[in-house]
Amino acid sequence: MTDKNVLMATGRRKTSVAQVRLIPGGEAGKVTINKKPLEEFFRGRGRHILTVSLPLTKIDGAKDYEIRAKVLGGGITGQAEAIRHGVARALAKLGDDAKKTMRKEGWLTRDARMVERKKPGQPKARKKFQYSKR
Numbered sequence: 001m002t003d004k005n006v007l008m009a010t011g012r013r014k015t016s017v018a019q020v021r022l023i024p025g026g027e028a029g030k031v032t033i034n035k036k037p038l039e040e041f042f043r044g045r046g047r048h049i050l051t052v053s054l055p056l057t058k059i060d061g062a063k064d065y066e067i068r069a070k071v072l073g074g075g076i077t078g079q080a081e082a083i084r085h086g087v088a089r090a091l092a093k094l095g096d097d098a099k100k101t102m103r104k105e106g107w108l109t110r111d112a113r114m115v116e117r118k119k120p121g122q123p124k125a126r127k128k129f130q131y132s133k134r
Helices: 046-058 076-092 096-105
Strands: 007-013 016-024 032-033 065-072
Touching: 007 076, 016 076, 032 046, 046 076, 046 096, 065 076, 076 096
Parallel strands: 032 065
Antiparallel strands: 007 016, 016 065
């Protein structure tokens, strides 16, 4: 798997990190996440399957690659978006046209939003205990 033609990229979202490999040829069009098929990994969650597949529909020739992803951390939505980010970054390495398309869709930009920490003296990050004047 150390072939020169393999496109590798890392995608991130919240606390999820995805390492994505696009392998030319192989089983073209097959998407594997943590050694499971895409539909099995996101079983019953069509929205997440669509999220991961979106970059593949925008680029001609993207179906010629087998996609293998390893994703760790976070929840199911964060993982799906981390994989999408990684796939988009890998496809952007194909050329300027692909990169422009990915940039236009906003998939190359790392979403920096994270969960805000809970503060002491408060029940949650922003919520306050009820104020009582007397």
